[in-house]
Amino acid sequence: MELNDGLRVILKGHLGWGKCRLDCFAGMLLALVRLKRMNLTQLALGFTSQADPKSRYRRLQRFFQEVVFDYDAVADLIMQLFDFQEKSYYLTLDRTHWKWGEKNLNILTLGIVYQGTAIPVYWRVLNKPGNSSQRERIALLQRFIDRFGRRGILGILGDREFIGDQWWQWLSDQGIPYLIRIKENQLLDDERPVRSVFADLKAGKSRALRKRRRIGQQWVWLSGMKLDSGELLILAGNQRFSQPLEIDSLRWEIEPLFQCLKGRGFHLEETRLTHYFRIKKVMALVALACCWAHKTGEWKHRVIRPLKIKKHGRKEQSLFRYGLDYLTHSLLQGLQDIEDRFRLLVLFFCSPDRVGVSELNPKIMAIRL
Incomplete structure (x- = not known):
């Protein structure tokens, strides 16, 4: 069986397309992992085919123009890849933004915090620069809840742009805990800025208020810390978290995701596609490639050679980069051993702790067309 x-x-089994479209998508996925460039011209050159490169390029263009994506099915596949439906997790919400010419490319992404990064599950392309609206955030999270329910959600984390009465009230009505960083000049119910209740903190010190305070129409628990820079980090939540600052640190794990999607991984910003629906499809391709690389890194860390922990307490290399380098090297060198092909396939749809060499062949052969 070829890869x-x-x-x-x-x-x-997930996307439901015909053979031609599945071949095209799988070919792009392999080319993306080989070349690490989300550029159709480059992907056409890395696409395994006997056709002329110009014909391959037009084929890829038509794919993003014509093929209809079921993003719920993509989300199902991603959730299955990491067994998230059997776990509890924090959600994190953020945007990544870049420009191509005069066009703003702005993607609101909902991810699951996982082993130093965030795994993208749903995303929304914003046809505008700047922040998302409360309605857009609600629609994105509602889609997640409709598909996967609320049971596994420990909370949702976000930066200072993710505030607003309607948004916070909706989260509380849904029974979803939130922990959101707010601006220092956010006004309390007595018209004082929120920084006033943390003004006496010294650098490196933190405090959680014992009573709720009202911001806008919402009663929230507040906690704050003075950073070494002198800036205040202030958090608002609809429940009293036992360690709010430690939990808030998980919010930053979406930044490594954006680095993987862009400059340190697949160079998403090099795409020349700018249409709303096409960018959303491109994001699905890159998200699946990112998941494959991360899962491969987990497996290699567990089975082949554990990554060293450096003095600062972090791994010598991210699991994503560890896995991506392994995949890229394998594909560029050529997979001569059939067992190597099976291993790469198993890594794509099995939880890393379930992968063993003896399981490779039976698992692949058990797949039904």
């Missing part, structure tokens, strides 16, 4: 054929078999 491209195996990917087609796996993806067919």
Whole structure:
């Protein structure tokens, strides 16, 4: 079984496309991992085909123009890849933004905090620069809840742009805990800025208020810390978290995701596609490639060679980079051993702790077309 054929078999059970479109998507996925460039011209050159490169390029263009994506099915696949439906997790919300010419490309992303990064599950392309609206955030999270429920959600984390009465009230009505960083000049119910209740903190010190305070129409628990820079980090939540500052640190794990999608990974900003619906499809391709690389890094860390922990307490290399380098090297060198092909396929649809060499062949052969 060729690797491209195996990917087609796996993806067919989730995406429901015909053979031609599945072949195209699997070919782009392999080319993206080989070249680490989300640029159609480059992908066409890395796309395994006997056709002329110009014909391949037009084929990729038509794919993003014509193929309809079921983003719920993509989310199902991602959730299954990491067994998230059997776990509890924090959600994190943020945007990544860049420009191509005069066009603003602005993607609001909902991810699950996971092992030093965030795994993208749903995303929304904003046809504007700047912050998302409360309505857009609610719609994105509602789609997640409709598909996967609230049971596994420990809380949602966000930066200072994710404030607003309507948004916070909706989260409370849904029974979803939130912990959001707020601005120092946010006004309390007595018209004082919120920084006034943390003004006496010294650098490195923190405090959690014992009573709720009202911001706008919402009663929230407040906690704050003075950073070494002198800036205040102030958090608002609709429940009293036992360690709010430690939990808030998980919010930053969406930044490594954006680095993986962009400059340190697949160079998403190099795409020349700018249409709303096409960018959303591109994000699905890059998100699945990111998940594959991360899962491969987990497996290699667990089975082949554990990453060293450096003096600062972090791994010598991210799991994403560890896995991506392994995949890229394997694909560029050529997979001669059939067991290597099976291993890469298994890593794409099995939880890393379930992967063993003896399982590779039976698992692949058990897939039904």
